[in-house]
Amino acid sequence: MVVFDDMYPHEVWNDSNEDRVVLLLHVKRPQRFPGCLVRDGFFSALRRSSFVRDGLRNLEQWEKATPAAA
8 A cells, every 4th residue: 555645746657458446535634714614615516526527437337347356
């Protein structure tokens, strides 16, 4: 397992023929008012964005096309 801060420009290449799956986690840090409103509003808008919706749709298609592991 690797944990990194992706706020800095970086590249990752997959030179294999295998699929690469990356799990991104948002760690919700405690914020005082009004910072908590800004944080929650930003992530609410992000969840409704086409960027996230397209990713979820792609994940559903990938799961349908991939046989379940035994």
